[in-house]
Amino acid sequence: MTDHPPPSPALLPAGMRDLLPPDAETEAMALAALMEVFASHGYGRVRPPLLEFEDSLLAGNNAALAEQTFRLMDPGTHRMMAVRPDMTPQVARIAASRLGGAPRPLRLSYAGTCVQVSGGVLETDREVSQAGIELVGADSAEADAEVIAVGSEALAVLGLRRISFDLTVPPLASTLITEFGLPEPDRAPLLRALDRKDGAAVQRHGGALAPVLNALLLAAGPAARALEVLRAQPLTPGARALADRLAAVVAAVERRAPGLRPTVDPIEFRGWRYHTGVCVTVFAAARHEELGRGGRYVGPGGEPACGLTLRPELLLRAAPARPTRSxxxxxxxxxxxxxxxxxxxxxxxxxxxxxxxxxxxxxxxxxxxxxxxxxxxxxx
Amino acid sequence: MTDHPPPSPALLPAGMRDLLPPDAETEAMALAALMEVFASHGYGRVRPPLLEFEDSLLAGNNAALAEQTFRLMDPGTHRMMAVRPDMTPQVARIAASRLGGAPRPLRLSYAGTCVQVSGGVLETDREVSQAGIELVGADSAEADAEVIAVGSEALAVLGLRRISFDLTVPPLASTLITEFGLPEPDRAPLLRALDRKDGAAVQRHGGALAPVLNALLLAAGPAARALEVLRAQPLTPGARALADRLAAVVAAVERRAPGLRPTVDPIEFRGWRYHTGVCVTVFAAARHEELGRGGRYVGPGGEPACGLTLRPELLLRAAPARPTRSxxxxxxxxxxxxxxxxxxxxxxxxxxxxxxxxxxxxxxxxxxxxxxxxxxxxxx
Structure with a gap:
């Protein structure tokens, strides 16, 4: 006798689930529709493997993914392999290695399943699907805007129209603080205050920079107003360059996707690890649920790149149901x-x-x- | 200094590979075309998770998969999880549990990636894709034939027409030997002889059954001739029932898919582990490459079922190339x-x-x- 009955054989590990009819077909069709939009914009599909050697998958920028990653041993080589927690590093690897000689800019798309040790903050899924694009070898506002515009078209194809695109520049705050020469002991508490959007704490730790930072905190909202505040505030040269790039991206997005009307949060940096420029978070307006994110980064070998990763299963929860087949x-x-x-x-x-x-x-x-x-x- | 330079970061584990443009898109489109054929025949798609608890995934019939299975520990429960080496057991689990109350016959389809510790005999891939159907709760020649006919239609949609469907009845030889009452010490060597198709050894170990078995060995080939031999030979009751079912399946296949012209190998049983009736192996005629296999089995809870699993990446190697997008x-x-x-x-x-x-x-x-x-x- 034991106190605990044996677990039901149908019980799945936490965060893993079965998709049943008709949901699995709906998901597959939505994924195909997304990938078709990416292909129609010249993005060539790649399919990296589910497992890679750990030291390859988690190299460089991706070391931060380590705690999210399941590992197992390759019995052939006794080297550790990792089940991918994210496909973006794989696509960056392919761009730098196997497609290192392909002409730039290089447009790649991908879709697949990833496994994470624990779910994100707002969800419990550990098996997550991803579908995305990477635009490699171009460093311009046009490139940033293309990724956002293509993503927006893909969401529209799924019938998702009440979507908000929130633009951020994760390195802006730290660049401003560093270039301004704020005393070292104030920097960490100031960044924490900015992260919490705590204006009083910003006032305490921000010194002469506090009015600027608080103005930027309050600027979050529709792009036109936020850009006006950014223009009006005195910024250090590196921060000014980032702000100018943001303004150019907003202008290019408005040209390519006039209905998109992005919002801007100039100080936001939470959750961005290795991004070096303008970033975007995609929300379902009604549910405040994050449907995808992306932005500019530096790929292996120092190559500029930007990308966007969508989460098909979350898109489907937010998208109108599709008619099923008779x-x-x-x-x-x-x-x-x-x-x-x-x-x-x-x-x-x-x-x-x-x-x-x-x-x-x-x-x-x-x-x-x-x-x-x-x-x-x-x-x- | 070390004798071995560090491995290239782009090196993937053996049997894992990157699919590049345009191959990844071609594969995705072919997979979608297969799944569309399955859906058009009323097969509802399911999507089981990539990882399950080991004791669920490898229960019962599936224990034989254990040596092919990568395992890792669930940090939440400290239970062992397995990366699926095959999706069929997962679909059988869903049919018996979450869809246990759904009306029978239950038609399910699935597609996804599996990971195996080592590649099969004729290949080195360890990440393998599968796409298949299961027809659960029906035990009849019509059901066996439907799975074969639907599979054949799916292959035709990919442009694969020179395909051979080889029908076998894995339990036939052992049923015949057991029911005939051959002395115990001869049984194992006789089965080995049959597996090697070694007529002389069959003669040595087969006793009075040897002429029947050798006639069946020689009968392998076009269905009509093989069935004629099966009809003419004296069989024990259980073996006769299996042979009659085979004949009924061939007749039903000819009705549903007149161009299919299956071959029959009545004695073949190699590589079939838990199948209880008529099975099929799909070959590309030109390359003698196995593109898929399936057959009849008993699902969890004793429910009759049959299915067919195709290997999309192998289909694509055998299929004519598709035009890529301009x-x-x-x-x-x-x-x-x-x-x-x-x-x-x-x-x-x-x-x-x-x-x-x-x-x-x-x-x-x-x-x-x-x-x-x-x-x-x-x-x-």
Whole structure:
């Protein structure tokens, strides 16, 4: 006897789940629609492997992913392998190595499953799907804007229209503080205060910079107003360059995707680890749920790059439901050619495997919407 | 100094690989085409997770998969999880548990990536993709034939037409030997002889059964002839029932898929672990490469089921190449509406991110097939 009954064999590890009909097909179709938008903009699809050697996957910038990563030993080489927690580092590796000789700018797309040791802050999924693009070898506002505009088109194809694109410049605050020469002991508490958006603490630790930083904190909102505040405030040269780039990205986005109307939060830097320029977070406006994120970074070998990663399963929770396929019951003995013709019309056919006493009842029992009678599909 | 230079960061574990453009897109499109055929026949897609608890994934029949399975510990529960080496057991689990109450026959489809500790006999891939169907809760020749016919239609959609479907009945030989009451010490050597198709050894160990077994060994080939031999030979009751089912499956396949013309190998059982009835192996006729396999088995809880699993990456090596999308270079400043119209025509557009000195040269450098000039797409 034991106090604990054996776990049900159907119990899955936390954060892992089965997708059932029709959700799994809906997800696959939405993913295909996303990838089609990326391909139509010249992004070539790559498919990196699920497992890589740990020292390759978690090299450089990606060391921060280590705590999110499942590891296992390759029995052949006794080297540690990692199940990818994120596909972006893999795509960056491919761009720098196997496609190192391909012409720049290089446009790549990808979609796949990742596994993370624990879910993010607002979710419990440990198996997460990703679909994204990377634009490698270009460092310009046009490049930043292209990634945002293409992402926005992909979301529109899924029927997601009430989306907000929040632009940030994660290195701006620290650049401003460093270049301004704020005394070293004040820097860490000041960054924490900015992270908490705590104006009083910014006042305490920000010295002569406090009014500027608090003005920027309050500037978060529609892009036009935020950019006006950024223009009006005195910034150090590096911070000014970042602010100018942000303004150029907003202008290029408005040209390429006039309906997008981004918001800007100039001081936000939470959760950005290795980004070096303008970044974007995509939210479902109604639910304040993060659907994707991306931005500018420096790839392996120092190459400039920017990208955007969307989360298909989260998109689907936010997207309007799609109509599912009609299911047509085919009584036993229906001719193969008839069945084929009905499938060509878009029906999913459900063939009886033997004679039913009552075809209508059998069709209903099997969840069909239609039944084949007298040579045509009748709605049930 | 060390004798061995550090491994290149781009080196992947054995059996893992990057798929590059255009192969990754071709594979995704082929997979979508397969899944569309399955859906059109009423198979509802499921998506089980990449990781499950080991004791769930490798329960019962699936213990044989253990040596192919990577394991890792769930830090939350300290239970061992397994990276799936095969999706069929997961689909069987879903059918028996979460969809245990769904009407039968239950038709499910699936596609995804699996990881195996070492590659199969004829290949070195350790990350393998699978796409398949399971027909659960029906035990009839019609059900066996449906799975084969749907698989054949899916292969035809990929342009794979020179395919051979080899039908086997893995339990037939052992049923015959057991029911016949052959002396225990002869059984194992006899099965080994049959596995090697060694007629002389069959003669030595087969006793009075040897002529029957050797006739069946020689019967392998086109279905009509093999079935004739099976009919003519004296079989024990259980073996006769299996042979009759095989004949009924061949007849049902010929009705549903007249062009398929299966072959039959009545004695073959190698590589089949838990199958209880008619099985099928799909080969590319020209290359003798196994593209998929499936057959009848008993699912969790004793429910009859049959299925077929295809290997998309192997299908693609055997399938004719598909035309890739035309790439259209858009000079800097091309209107957004023009770009959109060209994508709607099927072009993949490649937008210049700044002014090029020579648009034609730039288009060529970027691997484009067309360039936008004077308001239309000119072929390069």
């Amino acid at each position: 299911r047509l019951f085919l009584p036993f003995g229906t001719a193969a050619a008839t069945a084929q013709a009905m499938r060509a019309q878009g029906f999913g056919t459900v063939a009886a495997l033997d004679l039913a006493e009552d075809d209508l009842a059998e069709a209903r029992r099997l969840g069909c919407t239609h039944v084949m009678r007298n040579g045509r599909a009748e709605a049930l | 790439r259209l270079f858009l000079p800097f400043g091309t209107a957004a509406a023009t770009a959109q119209a060209m994508r709607a025509q099927g072009f993949g557009t490649v937008a210049a991110l700044d002014l090029a000195e020579d648009d034609l040269a730039e288009a060529r450098r970027l691997g484009c097939t067309h360039v936008m000039r004077n308001g239309r797409a000119e072929a390069l």
